[in-house]
Every structure is written in structure tokens, then in C-alpha cells.
Amino acid sequence: MKKVGIIGGGASGLIAALYAKKNGADVTVFERKDRVGKKILVTGNGRCNFTNAYMKPECYYTDDVSFVERVLENYSSKDLCMFFTSLGLLIKDKNGYFYPACEQASAVLDVIRSAINETDINIRTDSLVTEVKAADTGFTVKTEGGETFSFDSVIMSCGGKAGLPAKENANGYDILKTLGHTVTKLYPALTQIKCEGANFKALSGVRDECELYLFKDEELIMKQAGEVLFTDYGLSGIVSFQVSHCVAQCLDEKKNVTIVLNLLPGFEREDLKNFVMSKLLLHENQTVESFFTGFLNKKLNIEIIKMCGLKPSALVRDCDKEAIIDAVLYMQEFTVKAVGVNGFDKSQVTGGGVLISELTDNLESVLHKGLYITGELVDVDGICGGYNLQWAFSTGAIAGKNASL
Ligand SMILES: Cc1cc2nc3c(=O)[nH]c(=O)nc-3n(C[C@H](O)[C@H](O)[C@H](O)COP(=O)(O)OP(=O)(O)OC[C@H]3O[C@@H](n4cnc5c(N)ncnc54)[C@H](O)[C@@H]3O)c2cc1C
Structure with missing residues (x-):
């Protein structure tokens, strides 16, 4: 059984966990906060606009439109709606903008959490990961509390700087830099x-x-x-x-x-x-x-x-x-x-991130086999309208499926 460690229990990390589990992996999610998915609750003014019927690469800022296109083909808006439907979420289409029917973001998080609770996915809250190191086989993950864990694959789903209070450091980028990845200049976007x-x-x-x-x-x-x-x-x-x-x-x-x-x-x-x-x-x-x-x-x-x-x-x-x-x-x-x-504290998404050229279409690092990078950490950001959550969910789903193979 493959051991998969997921750093960050946000939109991309949680969906990654469910798909990795579906493939039979032994999954652990590390979340620095006391609960997972807190950001999902504030999306779409508390209503969570999670995707859009008009899903075109031009809705994203990126250096490589075709990469975005391939990712979104691989796990599309339709796939995401089917996934949520399978979790029991009734979806509302408001002129192509998709929301939970009740227009409460908490419903999206609740169905994800229920699905996770039905599995043995190990969720470790209050667990800030400070280091990820490539080992001879797989990776070691260290938390702020000094604990060390070993995994065959690691999915970096730490999110970006957007929406974080100024004092809260988005250390996912730093961890990836220590693993040799290039992080472009970061900009506050959707602000x-x-x-x-x-x-x-x-x-x-x-x-x-x-x-x-x-x-x-x-x-x-x-x-x-x-x-x-x-x-x-x-x-x-x-x-x-x-x-x-x-x-x-x-x-x-x-x-x-x-x-x-x-x-x-x-x-x-x-x-x-x-x-x-x-x-x-x-x-x-x-x-x-x-x-x-x-x-x-x-x-x-x-x-x-x-x-x-x-x-x-x-x-x-x-x-x-x-x-x-x-x-x-x-x-x-x-x-x-x-x-x-x-600034970033007022913005909804981070512009910039890990270079796309350092990732395969499966969101796997070209530098370290078994390392995956998802969501806002990647140098892709969308316009308003559900594009950023779709990106997070698509990249998370693809990474989760592949990390567990
Ligand atoms: C106010 C607001 C409204 C938004 N509205 C929408 C919307 O309606 N539609 C839309 O498409 N997008 C929206 N977005 C953007 C969307 O929420 C993000 O793009 C998306 O959540 C990114 O997903 P992610 O998984 O990459 O990161 P996140 O969802 O941010 O998850 C990252 C998780 O990792 C945890 N973490 C970080 N570092 C560590 C670490 N070192 N160790 C352990 N855990 C760690 C964080 O605490 C967090 O829980 C909104 C954003 C904001 C701020």
C-alpha cells in the first residue's frame, strides 16, 4: 500500500486525499489550522462559487495555456460537478456559475468532510509542516512539533499567500524552494x-x-x-x-x-x-x-x-x-x-508560483519523482467565477490519483 502525505488540508489537499484513498493508498493530511478547509467557508462571499460552465484557458493567468487546458481536460468542471453530486451535494447553476443549491459554502466543506470521515484518512490538524526532504526512497516530512514521518509520495497543497493575515507565513513556497523548485515573483491577485x-x-x-x-x-x-x-x-x-x-x-x-x-x-x-x-x-x-x-x-x-x-x-x-x-x-x-x-491579506488568489515547466501534466515534480504540487502553489491563477477552486480541485484530484499509483 502506498503511503501518501498531503501537506495542507484545503480545497486541493482534501480532494487529493479522497482520490488517493479511492486508489487504496494510506493517506495522511497535515493541516496547520485547527480545522481543515477553513478557506472554503469564505469563498464566494460564503456561498462558494466552485466552478463555471465557461471553462477556457483564457480565464487563467499562466505562462503555458496548453498546460492549463490539459489539466482542465483531465479533470473538468463536469468531473467536479459529478464528484460533488456523488458526495450528495445538490448543485445550482446560476447562469453558468456553480454553487451548492443552499448557497452555503459550509455545505461544500461538510460533504467533503463526511466523505473523509467515512474513510481511514488520517487528518492531523494543528500540524504545521516545516520541512519536506527527499529521502533515498520517498520523502520525510517534519512538523513544527518535531515529529518526522516517511511517505512514498508527498502532495504539496499548502495554498498561497492570498487571504492570509500578514503575520501568517505561506511556507509552502519555501519548502518547495529547498527542494530545488523555482518560485516566480508572487502578486496579490483578485484584489x-x-x-x-x-x-x-x-x-x-x-x-x-x-x-x-x-x-x-x-x-x-x-x-x-x-x-x-x-x-x-x-x-x-x-x-x-x-x-x-x-x-x-x-x-x-x-x-x-x-x-x-x-x-x-x-x-x-x-x-x-x-x-x-x-x-x-x-x-x-x-x-x-x-x-x-x-x-x-x-x-x-x-x-x-x-x-x-x-x-x-x-x-x-x-x-x-x-x-x-x-x-x-x-x-x-x-x-x-x-x-x-x-496586499495579499485582501486578495483572493496568489499570482505566480512554482514554474509550470517544473511539473508534468500529472502535477508531479520533474525534479523529484513522487512529489506533487497543487492549487495555488502552481504559477496559475484564475479570474473571478469559480476558476480558482476548479483549478485547486482539478490539480488536487489529478495529483491524488497519481500519487497513489
Ligand atoms: C475571500 C476569498 C474568496 C474566494 N472566493 C472564491 C470563489 O468564490 N471561487 C473560487 O474559485 N475561488 C475563490 N477563492 C480562491 C480559492 O479559495 C483558492 O484559490 C483555493 O482555496 C486554493 O486552494 P489550495 O488548496 O491551493 O489552497 P487553500 O485552500 O488555501 O488550502 C491550503 C491549506 O494548507 C494549509 N497549510 C498551509 N501551509 C501549511 C503547512 N506548512 N503545513 C500544514 N498545512 C499548511 C492551510 O492552512 C490551508 O488549509 C477565494 C479566496 C478568498 C481568500
């Missing part, structure tokens, strides 16, 4: 963006369905559509999350990063201009602030009026009409400068 160029304090709390255009120096590098949420220091909301990895990378390269928001998507510029011109004919006795009613959230209207050099209290008839038209058109090109992203 808020710090910006300059608008009075964010005044805009804090405003939400808008928009299009976001991301420029690196002058070059357009990304476009996203969805909700933006203004915070007192910059931008949050799904569109900001989706581009945050890229923003962090560009800033790291010392590039100028500009974000242009089309806050009135779906309106042709010419139509908007004609609407403003006819409104100008009918409403020139209004104040500028009243004239702008209905275009955007009031706070955004006022900020844009000011940014465009107009006074909210001035009468339209006393203003330069071109300036009013320009201010409305500026709503489609609201421009700010990105100056940073929030």
Missing part, C-alpha cells in the same frame, strides 16, 4: 486597485456597470465589463478584481498604468452627444448639477462636473455648451491612474 486622479473619498460606495480599459503606458492590454465599486482609495468590484493581477505586474515593471472607465456603456457617442444637445435647448435654465441628473449616480455626476472644470451650482445658460457636452462624453472615458493594489 482592489489603489488609484489617483479623482476624488475617491467623495465617490466611495458608488457602484456602476461599466467597461474597464487597462493601458500599460499607451498600450491597451485588457478590457473587462461588469460592476465597478468606488472605494475611498480607488476601485473595487469585479472589473477591478479581474485586472488586478495585470496591474500589479505592470506596476512592478515600473510602467504607467491607466484605467479608463466607460461609465455609460451601450450608448453610441454620437447618440449621447445628440441627446445632450437637444437637452441643452430645453433645459438651459437649470443648474449644471440638475442638468446632469439621470446620467450617472449623483456623486459621480458631481465629481465629473468638477473634473471637467464646471461648477455644479452654475446655470447651464452661463456655461460653455461644449464644456457640458465634453463632460457628458467624459463619462465614457473616466480616466484614473493605478498606483498600487491591495
Whole structure:
């Protein structure tokens, strides 16, 4: 019987344990916390969006799209849904975003834990692994308490730096470095963006369905559509999350990063201009602030009026009409400068990780036979929408199946 040690009882480690056990292995999971799977509970705002019907490699940041494609073919979104169904979880499809039907993340963890409890998988909580060493045959694993264990195969499922309090060290990367693996630069991803160029304090709390255009120096590098949420220091909301990895990378390269928001998507510029011109004919006795009613959230209207050099209290008839038209058109090109992203503690996933070129398609290390690396530790991170949990579950399932052979 193969002895498999799994370092980390999170999404990828737990599924790895179940698949390794299914193949008849003797499985031990080491978890530093007092319970396994704690992060699963906070996913999807407590609802756990664990996968997506639209599962394409372009939904992932990676150096090797074809690797991601092969992994996701090998253990797909459909496979994951079948796995959860087999554990007795009723699944809800919300426009292609998959959740447990009850929309409680705890249900996902509960069915996994029940399945584990039905086996003799050895779960060691409060067990921080500090060292993994390749031995003549297999590996030795040392915990903080000084205990040493031997395994034929080890699956590193320690997760990344995302969501961890600053004082908590993600030591999985260090362990892998001591085993000779290369860890790329790590970035906080799926997080808020710090910006300059608008009075964010005044805009804090405003939400808008928009299009976001991301420029690196002058070059357009990304476009996203969805909700933006203004915070007192910059931008949050799904569109900001989706581009945050890229923003962090560009800033790291010392590039100028500009974000242009089309806050009135779906309106042709010419139509908007004609609407403003006819409104100008009918409403020139209004104040500028009243004239702008209905275009955007009031706070955004006022900020844009000011940014465009107009006074909210001035009468339209006393203003330069071109300036009013320009201010409305500026709503489609609201421009700010990105100056940073929030830290790992606020981010949902870690960008970067162990080089893909150091892994086989089975997530096995090319440096050490029998060593597997899963989930967030690998240099692959997904956009919002269930892509990161799918990655964790796919890599964990594949590693678990293979480590036990
Ligand atoms: C707030 C938040 C919301 C999210 N929402 C979603 C979502 O809705 N959909 C989605 O797809 N993704 C979401 N994610 C991302 C997703 O949770 C992660 O990508 C995924 O959990 C990564 O799985 P993992 O197994 O690699 O690591 P983790 O799930 O982080 O598990 C790693 C485990 O290893 C343990 N560990 C670490 N080091 C050691 C050690 N040395 N010894 C022993 N144990 C150790 C940790 O305590 C942890 O339990 C969210 C993340 C956050 C922070």
C-alpha cells in the first residue's frame, strides 16, 4: 500500500486525499489550522462559487495555456460537478456559475468532510509542516512539533499567500524552494486597485456597470465589463478584481498604468452627444448639477462636473455648451491612474508560483519523482467565477490519483 502525505488540508489537499484513498493508498493530511478547509467557508462571499460552465484557458493567468487546458481536460468542471453530486451535494447553476443549491459554502466543506470521515484518512490538524526532504526512497516530512514521518509520495497543497493575515507565513513556497523548485515573483491577485486622479473619498460606495480599459503606458492590454465599486482609495468590484493581477505586474515593471472607465456603456457617442444637445435647448435654465441628473449616480455626476472644470451650482445658460457636452462624453472615458493594489491579506488568489515547466501534466515534480504540487502553489491563477477552486480541485484530484499509483 502506498503511503501518501498531503501537506495542507484545503480545497486541493482534501480532494487529493479522497482520490488517493479511492486508489487504496494510506493517506495522511497535515493541516496547520485547527480545522481543515477553513478557506472554503469564505469563498464566494460564503456561498462558494466552485466552478463555471465557461471553462477556457483564457480565464487563467499562466505562462503555458496548453498546460492549463490539459489539466482542465483531465479533470473538468463536469468531473467536479459529478464528484460533488456523488458526495450528495445538490448543485445550482446560476447562469453558468456553480454553487451548492443552499448557497452555503459550509455545505461544500461538510460533504467533503463526511466523505473523509467515512474513510481511514488520517487528518492531523494543528500540524504545521516545516520541512519536506527527499529521502533515498520517498520523502520525510517534519512538523513544527518535531515529529518526522516517511511517505512514498508527498502532495504539496499548502495554498498561497492570498487571504492570509500578514503575520501568517505561506511556507509552502519555501519548502518547495529547498527542494530545488523555482518560485516566480508572487502578486496579490483578485484584489482592489489603489488609484489617483479623482476624488475617491467623495465617490466611495458608488457602484456602476461599466467597461474597464487597462493601458500599460499607451498600450491597451485588457478590457473587462461588469460592476465597478468606488472605494475611498480607488476601485473595487469585479472589473477591478479581474485586472488586478495585470496591474500589479505592470506596476512592478515600473510602467504607467491607466484605467479608463466607460461609465455609460451601450450608448453610441454620437447618440449621447445628440441627446445632450437637444437637452441643452430645453433645459438651459437649470443648474449644471440638475442638468446632469439621470446620467450617472449623483456623486459621480458631481465629481465629473468638477473634473471637467464646471461648477455644479452654475446655470447651464452661463456655461460653455461644449464644456457640458465634453463632460457628458467624459463619462465614457473616466480616466484614473493605478498606483498600487491591495496586499495579499485582501486578495483572493496568489499570482505566480512554482514554474509550470517544473511539473508534468500529472502535477508531479520533474525534479523529484513522487512529489506533487497543487492549487495555488502552481504559477496559475484564475479570474473571478469559480476558476480558482476548479483549478485547486482539478490539480488536487489529478495529483491524488497519481500519487497513489
Ligand atoms: C475571500 C476569498 C474568496 C474566494 N472566493 C472564491 C470563489 O468564490 N471561487 C473560487 O474559485 N475561488 C475563490 N477563492 C480562491 C480559492 O479559495 C483558492 O484559490 C483555493 O482555496 C486554493 O486552494 P489550495 O488548496 O491551493 O489552497 P487553500 O485552500 O488555501 O488550502 C491550503 C491549506 O494548507 C494549509 N497549510 C498551509 N501551509 C501549511 C503547512 N506548512 N503545513 C500544514 N498545512 C499548511 C492551510 O492552512 C490551508 O488549509 C477565494 C479566496 C478568498 C481568500
